[in-house]
Amino acid sequence: xxYPEPIARLISSYxxxxxxxxxxxxxxxxxxxxxxxxxVKNFAQALIDVKDKLTYCSICxxxxxxxxxxxxxxxxxxxxxxxxxxxxxxxxxxxxxxDYHGLYHVLHGVLSPMEGRGPQDLNIKSLLKRLQKNSKVNxxxxxxxxxxxGEATAMYLSKLIxxxxxxxxxxxxGLSAGSDIEYADEMTLYRAMxxxxxx
Amino acid sequence: xxYPEPIARLISSYxxxxxxxxxxxxxxxxxxxxxxxxxVKNFAQALIDVKDKLTYCSICxxxxxxxxxxxxxxxxxxxxxxxxxxxxxxxxxxxxxxDYHGLYHVLHGVLSPMEGRGPQDLNIKSLLKRLQKNSKVNxxxxxxxxxxxGEATAMYLSKLIxxxxxxxxxxxxGLSAGSDIEYADEMTLYRAMxxxxxx
Numbered sequence: 001x002x003y004p005e006p007i008a009r010l011i012s013s014y015x016x017x018x019x020x021x022x023x024x025x026x027x028x029x030x031x032x033x034x035x036x037x038x039x040v041k042n043f044a045q046a047l048i049d050v051k052d053k054l055t056y057c058s059i060c061x062x063x064x065x066x067x068x069x070x071x072x073x074x075x076x077x078x079x080x081x082x083x084x085x086x087x088x089x090x091x092x093x094x095x096x097x098x099d100y101h102g103l104y105h106v107l108h109g110v111l112s113p114m115e116g117r118g119p120q121d122l123n124i125k126s127l128l129k130r131l132q133k134n135s136k137v138n139x140x141x142x143x144x145x146x147x148x149x150g151e152a153t154a155m156y157l158s159k160l161i162x163x164x165x166x167x168x169x170x171x172x173x174g175l176s177a178g179s180d181i182e183y184a185d186e187m188t189l190y191r192a193m194x195x196x197x198x199x
Numbered sequence: 200x201x202y203p204e205p206i207a208r209l210i211s212s213y214x215x216x217x218x219x220x221x222x223x224x225x226x227x228x229x230x231x232x233x234x235x236x237x238x239v240k241n242f243a244q245a246l247i248d249v250k251d252k253l254t255y256c257s258i259c260x261x262x263x264x265x266x267x268x269x270x271x272x273x274x275x276x277x278x279x280x281x282x283x284x285x286x287x288x289x290x291x292x293x294x295x296x297x298d299y300h301g302l303y304h305v306l307h308g309v310l311s312p313m314e315g316r317g318p319q320d321l322n323i324k325s326l327l328k329r330l331q332k333n334s335k336v337n338x339x340x341x342x343x344x345x346x347x348x349g350e351a352t353a354m355y356l357s358k359l360i361x362x363x364x365x366x367x368x369x370x371x372x373g374l375s376a377g378s379d380i381e382y383a384d385e386m387t388l389y390r391a392m393x394x395x396x397x398x
Binding site: 001004005009010016018019026027031032033035039040041043045046047048050053064071087092 | 202
């Protein structure tokens with residue numbers, strides 16, 4: 001006895017998602033059977049729509065329904081700053097902080113010799129073009145992750161951009177808000193110490 | 200800045216699934232954007248199909264594409280035994296063991312006074328009808344979960360069925376295969392001791 005064919009197909013679809021193994025996929029598939037029919041229809045439509053209705057902004061590389069994206073065409077944004085992130089979802093993370101009002105640039109990855117990803121595989125060329133064209137930009141803030149690859153990418157970009165006379169900054173490293181020194185790792189403590197600020 | 204509308208909809212759809220919170224839903228939604236378009240289409244179609252193409256078997260209550268289900272209409276199955284489970288997915292779990300060749304009956308839940316679920320809310324009436332109609336059945340194996348509700352449901356069914364002169368059995372309780380006595384809980388040890396078998 002096999003799973004009924006529609007269930008088997010749904011199980012294998014769920015298994016394509018990251019972090020979802022066979023047992024979880026089975027649980028989700030049977031859960032779906034008991035879901036409200038409209039909810040399932042909306043779910044299916046939402047899946048189709050993220051593939052059909054979204055595109056990447058031709059200016060900054062962010063995910064968007066319109067090209068250019070809402071941020072790039074918003075006249076209220078500060079056009080003197082570009083914040084560089086690895087992925088489109090990082091843009092939303094920065095926006096939630098509600099304190100940054102400049103523009104963005106999405107790299108779509110980081111340099112990773114291990115995985116064979118070089119500068120030509122990232123959205124770097126268009127960043128340089130933006131900086132050449134747009135003389136208003138006076139600061140590029142690099143917000144790649146605090147991983148070895150993120151750091152290497154930040155270094156690489158800084159070396160490319162600085163010669164053009166543009167200020168390049170990097171997000172501060174140190175203790176997380178609410179964290180306990182006892183549990184901080186050595187690298188975090190080292191950087192918190194090195195970049196200590198005057199009170 | 201809000202999430203692009205199609206992403207926002209997909210995030211809220213993912214959040215309807217059990218065990219998936221907001222952060223995971225966001226990760227899955229952005230992952231979906233980068234998935235192969237055909238995979239996403241197949242996923243959407245599989246969601247629609249589990250709602251449209253599946254029904255419950257009018258005999259045993261299992262999920263099926265055809266009514267009666269594959270098991271109920273299979274002439275090779277042993278019609279003298281009915282194994283009673285809580286959910287359709289439990290049928291597949293038993294089938295994977297490949298040692299049971301009888302029929303099934305799916306209750307679609309267990310008795311739970313706390314959640315206001317009584318006998319009339321379960322697929323019990325049709326089980327009694329099957330036992331009345333089909334004089335071939337000589338054993339009902341109750342395979343509800345080893346939870347308080349599962350045990351109570353097993354007791355309730357046993358009291359209903361036994362007077363008809365049909366043997367009622369329950370899956371054995373004891374140590375899991377490969378488990379360590381040191382980590383077994385008291386109730387498991389108690390039942391393993393009580394139901395010990397002669398070597």
